[in-house]
Amino acid sequence: xxxxxxxxxxxxxxxxxxxxxxxxxxxxxxxxxxxxxxxxxxxxxxxxxxxxxxxxxxxxxxxxxxxxxxxxxxxxxxxxxxxxxxxxxxxxxxxxxxxxxxxxxxxxxxxxxxxxxxxxxxxxxxxxxxxxxxxxxxxxxxxxxxxxxxxxxxxxxxxxxxxxxxxxxxxxxxxxxxxxxxxxxxxxxxxxxxxxxxxxxxxxxxxxxxxxxxxxxxxxxxxxxxxxxxxxxxxxxxxxxxxxxxxxxxxxxxxxxxxxxxxxxxxxxxxxxxxxxxxxxxxxxxxxxxxxxxxxxxxxxxxxxxxxxxxxxxxxxxxxxxxxxxxxxxxxxxxxxxxxxxxxx
Amino acid sequence: xxxxxxxxxxxxxxxxxxxxxxxxxxxxxxxxxxxxxxxxxxxxxxxxxxxxxxxxxxxxxxxxxxxxxxxxxxxxxxxxxxxxxxxxxxxxxxxxxxxxxxxxxxxxxxxxxxxxxxxxxxxxxxxxxxxxxxxxxxxxxxxxxxxxxxxxxxxxxxxxxxxxxxxxxxxxxxxxxxxxxxxxxxxxxxxxxxxxxxxxxxxxxxxxxxxxxxxxxxxxxxxxxxxxxxxxxxxxxxxxxxxxxxxxxxxxxxxxxxxxxxxxxxxxxxxxxxxxxxxxxxxxxxxxxxxxxxxxxxxxxxxxxxxxxxxxxxxxxxxxxxxxxxxxxxxxxxxxxxxxxxxxxxxxxxxxxxxxxxxxxxxxxxxxxxxxxxx
Numbered sequence: 001x002x003x004x005x006x007x008x009x010x011x012x013x014x015x016x017x018x019x020x021x022x023x024x025x026x027x028x029x030x031x032x033x034x035x036x037x038x039x040x041x042x043x044x045x046x047x048x049x050x051x052x053x054x055x056x057x058x059x060x061x062x063x064x065x066x067x068x069x070x071x072x073x074x075x076x077x078x079x080x081x082x083x084x085x086x087x088x089x090x091x092x093x094x095x096x097x098x099x100x101x102x103x104x105x106x107x108x109x110x111x112x113x114x115x116x117x118x119x120x121x122x123x124x125x126x127x128x129x130x131x132x133x134x135x136x137x138x139x140x141x142x143x144x145x146x147x148x149x150x151x152x153x154x155x156x157x158x159x160x161x162x163x164x165x166x167x168x169x170x171x172x173x174x175x176x177x178x179x180x181x182x183x184x185x186x187x188x189x190x191x192x193x194x195x196x197x198x199x200x201x202x203x204x205x206x207x208x209x210x211x212x213x214x215x216x217x218x219x220x221x222x223x224x225x226x227x228x229x230x231x232x233x234x235x236x237x238x239x240x241x242x243x244x245x246x247x248x249x250x251x252x253x254x255x256x257x258x259x260x261x262x263x264x265x266x267x268x269x270x271x272x273x274x275x276x277x278x279x280x281x282x283x284x285x286x287x288x289x290x291x292x293x294x295x296x297x298x299x300x301x302x303x304x305x306x307x308x309x310x311x312x313x314x315x316x317x318x319x320x321x322x323x324x325x326x327x328x329x330x331x332x333x334x335x336x337x338x339x340x341x342x343x344x345x
Numbered sequence: 346x347x348x349x350x351x352x353x354x355x356x357x358x359x360x361x362x363x364x365x366x367x368x369x370x371x372x373x374x375x376x377x378x379x380x381x382x383x384x385x386x387x388x389x390x391x392x393x394x395x396x397x398x399x400x401x402x403x404x405x406x407x408x409x410x411x412x413x414x415x416x417x418x419x420x421x422x423x424x425x426x427x428x429x430x431x432x433x434x435x436x437x438x439x440x441x442x443x444x445x446x447x448x449x450x451x452x453x454x455x456x457x458x459x460x461x462x463x464x465x466x467x468x469x470x471x472x473x474x475x476x477x478x479x480x481x482x483x484x485x486x487x488x489x490x491x492x493x494x495x496x497x498x499x500x501x502x503x504x505x506x507x508x509x510x511x512x513x514x515x516x517x518x519x520x521x522x523x524x525x526x527x528x529x530x531x532x533x534x535x536x537x538x539x540x541x542x543x544x545x546x547x548x549x550x551x552x553x554x555x556x557x558x559x560x561x562x563x564x565x566x567x568x569x570x571x572x573x574x575x576x577x578x579x580x581x582x583x584x585x586x587x588x589x590x591x592x593x594x595x596x597x598x599x600x601x602x603x604x605x606x607x608x609x610x611x612x613x614x615x616x617x618x619x620x621x622x623x624x625x626x627x628x629x630x631x632x633x634x635x636x637x638x639x640x641x642x643x644x645x646x647x648x649x650x651x652x653x654x655x656x657x658x659x660x661x662x663x664x665x666x667x668x669x670x671x672x673x674x675x676x677x678x679x680x681x682x683x684x685x686x687x688x689x690x691x692x693x694x695x696x697x698x699x700x701x702x703x704x705x706x707x708x709x710x711x712x713x714x715x716x717x718x719x720x
Contacts, residue, residue: 042599102717159431160431161428161431162642174622175622250622252643255587255618256427257426258587
């Protein structure tokens with residue numbers, strides 16, 4: 001009996017969707033802790049832990065809605081461009097300028113500018129969702145096209161120049177800390193808590209999983225599939241704007257090339273965290289681990305002065321291993337479950 | 346039956362051939378027609394020889410390539426994601442507007458070399474233009490297509506990023522010289538800080554970009570003259586994205602605690618923007634930055650704070666408007682058959698410090714007004 005219990009614990013650990021990413025994180029931290037480089041003494045300093053958290057905060061804010069999206073069996077490649085669009089629109093409305101001399105829009109109070117920025121990116125998200133559901137087009141194609149539209153919108157609105165000269169109060173939001181922890185990390189934690197509850201405890205969250213598992217079943221069981229998908233893309237738009245502002249408020253300017261890799265990085269983090277590409281499975285905790293892993297990997301390598309070219313190769317290899325691990329895990333246990341159910345019958 | 350059919354077919358073919366040869370033999374051509382035909386052939390041969398000579402004289406390129414009597418320049422652009430891209434484009438349009446009968450075709454590759462190659466091939470197949478101005482995002486990727494365009498007779502003017510192909514001229518900012526200016530500025534700071542030209546320097550480069558390589562080479566040519574100035578390390582940052590710049594800057598701030606680095610050299614503006622924000626977040630003022638190599642409002646804001654209140658010691662800025670207009674003018678002349686006198690044109694850049702900031706801004710704003718009209 002005792003032996004059975006211990007086996008089931010091991011099985012449960014292996015079966016846990018975040019086992020792969022947790023192991024990867026442990027191995028990475030062990031390497032960093034014992035590597036004969038400067039990274040050993042620097043990586044685990046409080047200052048660097050805050051640094052990792054600060055960098056992860058942005059990818060987590062993008063990763064949250066991407067978890068919803070992937071859990072519902074959808075995809076969003078436009079989220080990075082929407083982050084850039086949100087940042088450019090909001091910052092331009094705060095300053096009234098693109099570049100230092102070019103007036104491109106009226107100047108508004110900060111809060112109004114943020115709301116309008118979020119509304120604009122949410123509208124883009126709504127259009128994404130509307131096209132995907134109304135025309136039954138693949139999300140990959142639609143969001144790829146929307147990525148181009150958003151990039152074009154950024155360049156035409158800003159005339160190609162970054163938006164600079166943000167007021168000190170805005171910089172304080174982006175650079176300020178409370179108990180040595182950046183405001184952006186607190187904001188990320190709040191958003192994380194809210195969306196975690198939404199995904200795991202609400203009807204909407206269950207609808208997301210149901211749509212990802214089997215959209216036809218979901219529709220037949222009374223779930224408004226189209227509306228749910230549109231809401232997911234609207235959330236993507238709004239969260240993209242938040243992420244764009246987190247970066248811009250810290251930089252003191254909104255750059256026109258911001259966010260280029262946010263979408264793919266977030267998808268990578270979600271996959272690492274066990275979220276299924278095909279939908280039906282989505283783990284907020286896994287996404288957090290995935291984001292922290294990718295940031296730690298990049299920071300650790302930078303501290304060890306590993307060439308950026310090798311970093312890219314290693315990131316790719318890690319992603320393949322993690323996905324393979326998750327897929328194999330799933331297949332093995334599905335097979336076991338089938339065998340068990342057969343035996344029971 | 347089959348054999349009979351085959352024999353009949355063969356007989357018909359033989360008869361047909363005989364009839365054809367008979368008709369050519371019996372056809373009568375008048376003497377006047379023969380003379381006119383010979384004269385036409387001689388004129389065509391002479392014209393072809395003259396065109397060949399003219400083409401050889403033009404180094405293989407052809408004047409008025411598409412033969413429509415107008416001058417059309419195709420500008421193949423790398424991206425519109427920064428001051429350089431926007432200013433180059435504005436300069437093309439500004440220059441085209443100043444000239445009569447010159448048309449401009451503008452293509453933005455948006456960082457995609459395949460797209461750039463397609464544009465060039467489309468222009469060639471449709472004979473839409475007479476010359477190309479090429480600002481590439483991938484020198485190796487585009488080389489074959491640009492060489493093919495040149496071989497077909499199109500004049501090629503390369504801008505900013507060098508290409509290893511036959512070309513009429515290469516117009517650039519003088520990146521090496523700007524690197525030298527930046528190196529001298531760094532030595533000035535280190536001497537002021539440490540009493541002698543000594544200290545620790547960190548270099549951020551991008552070995553995949555010829556512009557960055559030239560800037561770093563220029564910078565190091567000065568630094569290496571001072572044995573007490575130590576290049577602590579070099580980081581190769583292949584991407585120019587601001588997100589990567591910010592992430593790298595945050596990590597560097599952690600890696601090098603206070604007092605370990607005196608000066609960071611940044612090969613473009615992404616790591617410089619990142620280091621400005623990272624230093625502000627970490628309240629670090631123990632080092633300064635040099636480089637940047639482009640205009641940016643944030644750099645100006647920093648210098649306006651005054652020496653001692655900013656970590657930006659100086660920034661180098663290429664004169665994109667002048668580079669763009671010079672490249673366009675050279676392309677127009679080459680398209681008309683007037684090849685550039687030189688193979689390489691260096692447009693000097695500026696080194697901007699707290700001392701000459703106002704003077705620099707006066708000039709910059711003048712050009713900016715011109716640019717605004719052509720946005």
